[in-house]
Amino acid sequence: MQRLILAFFAIAIFFLPVQAHRVNIFAYVEGDQIHVECGFSRTQKVRQGKIEVYDSVSKKKILEGSTDNEGLFFFPVSQEMKDSKHDLVIRILAGEGHQNEWVLPSIEIDSATIFKPQVPKISTTTLSDTPEIPVSVNQESVTKSDVELIVNEALDVKLAPVKQMLAENLTSDPTFKDIVGGLGWILGLIGIAAYCKRK
Amino acid sequence: MHISEGVLSPVVLGVGAILSIVGTAIGLSKLDYERLVLVALLASAFFVASLVHIPIGPSSVHLLLNGLLGLFLGWAAFPAMLIALLLQAILFSYGGLTVLGVNTFNQAFPAVLCGLLFRHRLSSSSKLFCRVAAFLCGALSVVGAGILTALSLAFSHEGFIETAKIFLLAHIPVMLVEGIMTVFVVSFVAKIRPELLSLARGNTCNG
Numbered sequence: 001m002q003r004l005i006l007a008f009f010a011i012a013i014f015f016l017p018v019q020a021h022r023v024n025i026f027a028y029v030e031g032d033q034i035h036v037e038c039g040f041s042r043t044q045k046v047r048q049g050k051i052e053v054y055d056s057v058s059k060k061k062i063l064e065g066s067t068d069n070e071g072l073f074f075f076p077v078s079q080e081m082k083d084s085k086h087d088l089v090i091r092i093l094a095g096e097g098h099q100n101e102w103v104l105p106s107i108e109i110d111s112a113t114i115f116k117p118q119v120p121k122i123s124t125t126t127l128s129d130t131p132e133i134p135v136s137v138n139q140e141s142v143t144k145s146d147v148e149l150i151v152n153e154a155l156d157v158k159l160a161p162v163k164q165m166l167a168e169n170l171t172s173d174p175t176f177k178d179i180v181g182g183l184g185w186i187l188g189l190i191g192i193a194a195y196c197k198r199k
Numbered sequence: 200m201h202i203s204e205g206v207l208s209p210v211v212l213g214v215g216a217i218l219s220i221v222g223t224a225i226g227l228s229k230l231d232y233e234r235l236v237l238v239a240l241l242a243s244a245f246f247v248a249s250l251v252h253i254p255i256g257p258s259s260v261h262l263l264l265n266g267l268l269g270l271f272l273g274w275a276a277f278p279a280m281l282i283a284l285l286l287q288a289i290l291f292s293y294g295g296l297t298v299l300g301v302n303t304f305n306q307a308f309p310a311v312l313c314g315l316l317f318r319h320r321l322s323s324s325s326k327l328f329c330r331v332a333a334f335l336c337g338a339l340s341v342v343g344a345g346i347l348t349a350l351s352l353a354f355s356h357e358g359f360i361e362t363a364k365i366f367l368l369a370h371i372p373v374m375l376v377e378g379i380m381t382v383f384v385v386s387f388v389a390k391i392r393p394e395l396l397s398l399a400r401g402n403t404c405n406g
Contacts, residue, residue: 022203022293096366097202097352174250174291182286183243189282190239197232 045071215301269310309343337381
């Protein structure tokens with residue numbers, strides 16, 4: 001029996017690193033689009049998986065589509081989505097009973113920039129050599145909403161790597177510790193059963 | 200072959216839970232407590248096997264080893280798989296707690312059936328016959344699990360025939376791998392612990 005147990009653990013170690021078998025979904029707003037990432041693990045993406053987007057309050061299906069070969073799906077934020085102030089439920093159907101969903105809060109949808117800002121151009125003409133030619137400066141006024149749009153765009157760029165790290169953490173595979181923990185639970189439960197039977 | 204939470208209808212979940220409770224009760228009543236180490240070993244093998252998966256199209260399939268459990272444990276495969284699936288649901292979020300009954304029945308029942316069918320063939324004097332029996336037990340257990348999973352989905356909302364076709368096609372590589380693995384394990388056990396094969400023939404597990 002000891003050889004059998006050793007053989008089992010030798011084979012079990014061969015199966016590491018292991019891969020996940022649940023479908024993960026992560027969605028976030030970037031610019032005027034909602035990015036959806038789906039995968040079974042960091043390397044195993046959901047190809048051509050069905051995506052459904054629902055209003056969390058009315059439960060009405062807003063749109064549907066499918067992921068590309070990288071497990072990605074994008075759709076634009078509409079003014080209706082922003083005005084409704086409802087969360088969006090984004091569901092992935094990866095087939096064979098694999099399903100998961102992500103709730104995108106309305107506060108994040110509200111931060112989407114639907115219109116690209118007209119960045120004001122500040123230009124100056126250079127001084128000429130002859131003092132008779134006047135120097136003029138053209139300047140357009142910058143509104144508060146323009147500043148908000150510019151800041152949002154800059155934040156999207158800065159936060160993109162952070163969102164990527166979050167997505168990777170959510171699709172993390174079971175670790176060696178998790179597997180050993182599970183095996184420990186099984187052996188422990190069987191041990192308790194044996195002890196109770198002996199009593 | 201783990202069905203996720205929120206996919207199946209409440210009726211299917213209820214029926215699956217009841218059938219699993221019945222199967223587990225039978226398994227516990229027939230369990231030989233002298234062979235608990237073997238049960239633990241095979242439950243652990245089942246637990247780890249589900250972590251090995253093969254990408255197929257948008258989804259992926261994983262090893263089951265349910266045929267092996269059915270062959271060596273008989274009805275005790277029910278409680279063994281229940282524990283392993285429960286831990287997978289809690290630790291890895293594979294499947295879920297509400298679908299635990301359905302997932303357990305779908306994987307354990309075909310295993311028990313195939314074990315009952317092929318276990319006694321292992322006593323054949325022909326090595327080839329033994330290997331074919333072991334291969335068929337491993338492969339057909341996967342077929343059975345696929346059919347039951349497709350039925351579970353069909354009774355919820357997906358069309359059965361289409362789902363069953365997709366399942367069985369996607370699991371052909373798994374059937375072959377499982378069949379071959381069962382043959383190797385039975386051959387290995389026959390060399391180092393042949394008395395376990397008499398266990399598999401039902402002499403000790405009462406299965």
